[in-house]
Amino acid sequence: MADLSSLFVTRLYRAALPERKPLVDIAELEATCLSVAGDDDAGHDWCEENGYPGYTSYASLTDLPWRFPVFADLVRALDAHVAAFAEDLEFDLGDKTLQLEDIWINILPEGGTHSGHLHPHSVISGTVYVAMPEGTSAIKFEDPRLPMMMAAPPRAKDAKRKLRTFAYVEPKVGDVLLWESWLRHEVPMNMAEENRISVSFNYKWE
Ligand SMILES: [Fe+2]
Numbered sequence: 001m002a003d004l005s006s007l008f009v010t011r012l013y014r015a016a017l018p019e020r021k022p023l024v025d026i027a028e029l030e031a032t033c034l035s036v037a038g039d040d041d042a043g044h045d046w047c048e049e050n051g052y053p054g055y056t057s058y059a060s061l062t063d064l065p066w067r068f069p070v071f072a073d074l075v076r077a078l079d080a081h082v083a084a085f086a087e088d089l090e091f092d093l094g095d096k097t098l099q100l101e102d103i104w105i106n107i108l109p110e111g112g113t114h115s116g117h118l119h120p121h122s123v124i125s126g127t128v129y130v131a132m133p134e135g136t137s138a139i140k141f142e143d144p145r146l147p148m149m150m151a152a153p154p155r156a157k158d159a160k161r162k163l164r165t166f167a168y169v170e171p172k173v174g175d176v177l178l179w180e181s182w183l184r185h186e187v188p189m190n191m192a193e194e195n196r197i198s199v200s201f202n203y204k205w206e
Contacts, residue, residue, distance in 0.1 A: 053112030122202035
């Protein structure tokens, strides 16, 4: 019997937010996201100028945890999730720590997509799911070795998940997903009539 093993594994972390304290009030988080989006004219201007469907606070607001207690609670919860993921990854952080760098709101309307991208300059990135209407998009991750697979045959349709070139994950409201920031991902088109609302973030090593 041959001995087969997996090398250079890509880890994906998924957990429900309330598993760790402090508990985050998702209804309040949703209301806050909508209220911020309603007031942020500079953010809407940026989205329009840059062809971003829907709304993101990414370019306009950098102090959500300072302004809104529910975001402060969220960051405390995320710190614990990120620490758990760093442990799983067996990072040797030395005398530095993983710290929140950015956190921002995404509101993707019907027909909106977010094309493939990485999060440069960060170590851990992730998303918390705030509103996921029936039929809305999963998040799609791409095998980071894809650009090297010039002559590789495609994988069988029913290939094991860990061997597929793309991985689709359908998070539930209140879920947090974490991945290493170099992992390319995209949000396919939101086919639901309602908004898909999420909060994304980056952690740096400093
Ligand atoms: Fe992203």
